Every structure is written in C-alpha cells, then in structure tokens.
Amino acid sequence: MAVPTNMRTGAVLGGRRRWTKWIQWIIIVVVLGEMVFLLHLDQLNGEYFNFKSFAALNFSLDNDVEHRAEVIHKDDSVNRSNNESCEEWLEKNDFLGYGRNFSKSPIHVAFGENQVWDSCAVGCKFRSTVSESFRPDGVLRAASGLPSWMEKESCHILRSMESSSYYPENDLTSARKRGYDVVMTTSLESEVPVGYFSWAEYDLMSPVSRKTEGAYAAAFISNCGAHNFRLEALEGLKAQGVRIDSYGQCLRTREGRGVNKLQTLRRYKFSLAFENSNEDDYVTEKFWQSLVAGSVPVVVGAPNIDNFSPAPNALLHIKSLNDIPAVARQIKYLASNFTAYNETLRWKYYGPTDGFKALVDMAAVHSSCRLCIHIATKIRSREEKQLAATLKKPRPCKCTDKFGVITYHLFVRERGRFQLHSVFLKSTNLTTSGLKNAVFTKFKSLNHVPIWWDERPAVIRGDGTLKIHTLYPVGLNQRKALYTPHFHTDVEVSNYVEANPCPYLEVIFV
Incomplete structure (x- = not known):
C-alpha cells in the first residue's frame, strides 16, 4: 500500500530534527572547547603572567x-x-x-619610580603603585604586608647599594631566608648586581693630569665610625712617613668645604680609597673617582678588590694593619721613581684588561632592565616546563x-x-x-x-x-x-x- 505523501514527509522531517539536535550539541561542545582554549591562550598573552606561586619560579636555570x-x-x-x-x-x-610576548605584554615592577625602559631587550615598566587591575610581576622591597594575591603572584625584590655590614638585611643569605626571590645589591653573587661602576657615570679613560701637590696622597673620609680599620690605616701610613692631605671630617689637615673632589684628586699621585666596610664587591665611588682622576688608589675595603683593578699593578691594597709598612714603602718608592709610577697608569694610555672591560660593560644595561630580563627569563623557563608536559612530540x-x-x-x-x-x-x-x-x-x-x-x-x-x-x-x-x-x-x-x-x-x- 502506498504511503501517504504527508506521512513520508513527516518521517523525513522527524529524522532531520533528530540530526539537527545532534548537530546543535556537537556545535555547543566545539564552541565550549574553543572558549576554554582561548581563555587559556588569553591568560598566556595577558597583561601579566599569573602564577599561583612565584616561589615555583625560583629555581636554578641549571635545573631547567x-x-x-x-x-x-x-x-x-x-x-x-x-x-x-x-x-x-x-x-x-x-x-x-x-x-607571552614581552614586547606586547611587558614585565611590570611595582613600587619603583614610574618609568618605561624603552631600550630594554624586553618590555619593562616600573610603577609606583599597585591595584587589582595592575598585578605586577615583581615588587621592590616588599616581602611582607602585601595583599594576599600579591604575596602569591609577584616575585619579591630587594634592591640596595648599601653594605651588609651596616644593613644586615642586605646579606644574600639573610635576604633569601626572609622571602626575597631576587636580590639586587653590589654583590656580584646577587641575581641582578647593582654596582657603583659604569662607563656613563665615570670617565675612566680621561687623561692624566700633572701631579702638583707636595703630599703623596689625598683622603676624603667623613664617617669616623666605620666598621673597619680605615682611620687606623691612615694614621699608620702617616707614622711611616707618608704625607697625606686629609680633606674630610676625620683627621682633617686641609679645608674640604667647597672643594671639588675629583679635580683635587687629579693633583695627587695617590688617593686613599678607604671604604667604610670590608666586603666583597662593595667598591664605591671612592675607588672609581680615583681611577678617573689618574690617582693610584690605595685601598682599604673589598677583599677581592683585585677583580676591579684595570691592570695588574694599578692599585695598592691594605688587607690588614700588618700591610701598612710595606704599602708605605711602595708609595714612597713609586712617588720618587717616575718610570715605575707611570707603569701603574699605563692602562690609561693603552687600555685596561679585558676582565676589567667585561666587568664595567655589565652596567651598559641599566640594572632595572637587567631585572626585567631576569624575571622574563624565569617566566620563560617556567613556561617551557609547562609546554614540555603537554608536547605531543x-x-x-x-x-x-x-x-x-x-x-x-x-x-x-x-x-x-x-x-x-x-x-x-x-x-x-x-x-x-x-x-x-x-x-x-x-x-x-x-x-x-x-x-x-x-x-x-x-x-x-x-x-x-x-x-x-x-x-x-x-x-x-x-x-x-x-x-x-x-x-x-x-x-x-x-x-x-x-x-x-x-x-x-x-x-x-x-
């Protein structure tokens, strides 16, 4: 018996409806999957990289x-x-x-001066404030008292150029125990060193001036309570017959008010670059100004000061009070021997060692930019681990x-x-x-x-x-x-x- 046309049509339509419903469900599942994927991708490309704990980032790159x-x-x-x-x-x-593209999604650091480091190898922005809408990758000097989300999501950064002898919190071991993920101090062992040196700040290759002063050396010391033996060293050199003009507040022999320190040092054969503490890598402007002036630095300070010397014989180092007689003899010998003295300044005419250039060249990139590169490297390493876990091949x-x-x-x-x-x-x-x-x-x-x-x-x-x-x-x-x-x-x-x-x-x- 022939099936009525309307019944055949109804059967076809009913089948189509069932297939339409299945297709709708399939489309819904595909769309939801796409949304989840895009949400994940958006998190990767977002304004900040949201880790549940930055501590997970604080691993050695050797472990990577x-x-x-x-x-x-x-x-x-x-x-x-x-x-x-x-x-x-x-x-x-x-x-x-x-x-994450760090050019489009820069590293953000909070509680620093508002500044954008345009020349940095990664996008690098510093801001003085934070908010829920601005979640930084790093927070300067803020290991406690932060909102809970910032405690978890941001790396904590200690930045200081002061000696740990005066500020024990700047000691690397102490800082890391107190929760800092990145330490920025004068120590070359810190994650991002912030030394006093740079080609831009110090004209290290400036020409040598004639030495016109009668005294052997000049001293500018105004902190008379230093955490080392620098005043005893000054007095010890004098006792050994080394003539010293002291312009600072301590043991003053010459009026220092209104004196241009750098121009004054240029007239002396030697400069007493006496730091206020003896700490590896703690080498301040006292030393660098001596090099600029072409006045041979006599150093009390960093035990590893030889690493900062522009040439093997370019400085004299008083490691302890026992060294004073020998250093005094060397000062007097060099002061009276034109050829020997000029050898100590040879680097001014023929250039410093490659090791010295390699050290100072580090500062060609500002420490704030180097901080952003360091954080970006950590983030990239973390992302590699995540990607490695999901790679099909x-x-x-x-x-x-x-x-x-x-x-x-x-x-x-x-x-x-x-x-x-x-x-x-x-x-x-x-x-x-x-x-x-x-x-x-x-x-x-x-x-x-x-x-x-x-x-x-x-x-x-x-x-x-x-x-x-x-x-x-x-x-x-x-x-x-x-x-x-x-x-x-x-x-x-x-x-x-x-x-x-x-x-x-x-x-x-x-």
Whole structure:
C-alpha cells in the first residue's frame, strides 16, 4: 500500500530534527572547547603572567637543563628529508611556541619610580603603585604586608647599594631566608648586581693630569665610625712617613668645604680609597673617582678588590694593619721613581684588561632592565616546563646524519640581551675552540654589535671585531661568570653539551 505523501514527509522531517539536535550539541561542545582554549591562550598573552606561586619560579636555570634532559630530549631526525641538512631540520623542528610576548605584554615592577625602559631587550615598566587591575610581576622591597594575591603572584625584590655590614638585611643569605626571590645589591653573587661602576657615570679613560701637590696622597673620609680599620690605616701610613692631605671630617689637615673632589684628586699621585666596610664587591665611588682622576688608589675595603683593578699593578691594597709598612714603602718608592709610577697608569694610555672591560660593560644595561630580563627569563623557563608536559612530540635537540655525525642544537645570547640565537655544534668538533668558533661565526653572520658599543669610551671600543671573553650557562651569577673558568677544556665542552640537551648559554664580548 502506498504511503501517504504527508506521512513520508513527516518521517523525513522527524529524522532531520533528530540530526539537527545532534548537530546543535556537537556545535555547543566545539564552541565550549574553543572558549576554554582561548581563555587559556588569553591568560598566556595577558597583561601579566599569573602564577599561583612565584616561589615555583625560583629555581636554578641549571635545573631547567636537567629537566630538558629528562623530558623533552629525543633525536627524531631519521624522519628528515634527504635534501635537508641537520641544521635546517633542527631550525624547523626544534623550537617552542611561547605564550607571552614581552614586547606586547611587558614585565611590570611595582613600587619603583614610574618609568618605561624603552631600550630594554624586553618590555619593562616600573610603577609606583599597585591595584587589582595592575598585578605586577615583581615588587621592590616588599616581602611582607602585601595583599594576599600579591604575596602569591609577584616575585619579591630587594634592591640596595648599601653594605651588609651596616644593613644586615642586605646579606644574600639573610635576604633569601626572609622571602626575597631576587636580590639586587653590589654583590656580584646577587641575581641582578647593582654596582657603583659604569662607563656613563665615570670617565675612566680621561687623561692624566700633572701631579702638583707636595703630599703623596689625598683622603676624603667623613664617617669616623666605620666598621673597619680605615682611620687606623691612615694614621699608620702617616707614622711611616707618608704625607697625606686629609680633606674630610676625620683627621682633617686641609679645608674640604667647597672643594671639588675629583679635580683635587687629579693633583695627587695617590688617593686613599678607604671604604667604610670590608666586603666583597662593595667598591664605591671612592675607588672609581680615583681611577678617573689618574690617582693610584690605595685601598682599604673589598677583599677581592683585585677583580676591579684595570691592570695588574694599578692599585695598592691594605688587607690588614700588618700591610701598612710595606704599602708605605711602595708609595714612597713609586712617588720618587717616575718610570715605575707611570707603569701603574699605563692602562690609561693603552687600555685596561679585558676582565676589567667585561666587568664595567655589565652596567651598559641599566640594572632595572637587567631585572626585567631576569624575571622574563624565569617566566620563560617556567613556561617551557609547562609546554614540555603537554608536547605531543618531544624536542629533538640534536640531529644525526647518515654518517653518524651528530649536530647539537645550542641557544646563545649576549649578556644584557634576551633573545637566544641557534648555534650548531658537530660531534666531531666538541672542543673549546669549536664552541667559540661556532658562537663567533653565528654572531658575525648577524652583523652583531656588542651591547656596550655606545657606552664604552671610543678609545677602547676596538675596530668592531667581535672577541669572546667568556661563555657560561644562562642563570649563572656574575661572580662565577666573570671569575670562574667555563668550557676551558675540550672534555668540559663535550661533557656539558652531551649531558644538557638544548643548552642555553650567555656570551660576553670584549
């Protein structure tokens, strides 16, 4: 029997309705999934990076290397095409897509002067206030008494240029125990050192003036209650026959009011650069002004003052009162020997050591910018861990060609910059010279201009040829970076590259 047309039509429509309902549910599920994804992406690209606890960020970057070795290392280069080099394959397959763009979403630091550091390698903004709508990545000098959300979400920063001898809270161990995530002091072991030195502030290569004063040395000391033996040292030198003109409040022999200190120092062969405490890396304007003036500094202060010397024989160091007779004899000898004295100032004419340039070059990037780079590096490292846990396919970090030669993928940036550049190192050339040549070749191909170029005096910039002073793992403090050898043997290079997939390195050019 024929089915009525209206019944056939109703059956078809009923089936369509059922399919329409299923399609609607499918669309709803897809839209909800898309919304969850976009919400997550928005959090990554938002105005601030919201971690439940910044303490989770406060890990050694060396640990990140270990994490990469355990989680995301896999050589999958067997799948590359025959015409593709290992370098090309790694460039294409060995990368991570990060969520936060620090140019569009800058690092925010609260309770500092309102300032935007436009020239910084990452977006970097300081503000004097905070609010629920402005949640900073970092908070200056505020380890307690903050809103609960800020206690959890922001890193806590201690910044001071005072000696820990006078301000014990500035001691690194003490500061970290009290909850500071980032310490900024004169110590080169702090996360972001804030030294008194810079090419911009001190005209270190200014010419030497004629020494016209009858006394050997000048002293400007006004704190007579220093936490060391500096007054005893001054009196001890006098007792040894060293003629000293004292312009300060302590043991004064010359009127110091209205005197231009720098111009005065230029007339003396020696300057008593006596600090108020003896603490590693605590080297204040007393020392740097002596160098500017071309007056040989006689130092009471930092035990490691030799690390700050522009040349091996450019200063005299009184480590204890027992040194006074020997230092007094040296002062009198140099003062009476024109040739020997000029040798102490030789660096003024021929340039300081590479080690000295590497130290002062650090200040070519302002400490506030270096703080933002440090925080951004921490955030990026944390994001890498999160991404590593969700990657469908681990990062390769290396590639093996048909001859069995392995190409290792390294990432290198200049100190003071944020962007990392790919550098490739062959297993047949895992040597000190191989590593340095690979880094040099990469940066030369980029026509790289050292970050200190505009800051350093023209007379010691050189001809523009890149020269590597040192290479070290990202995250190492500057004391170790500058004064502990890294990658100085072929075995060290080989062991490090093989044990640390996709290593992140920093280079200092001089």
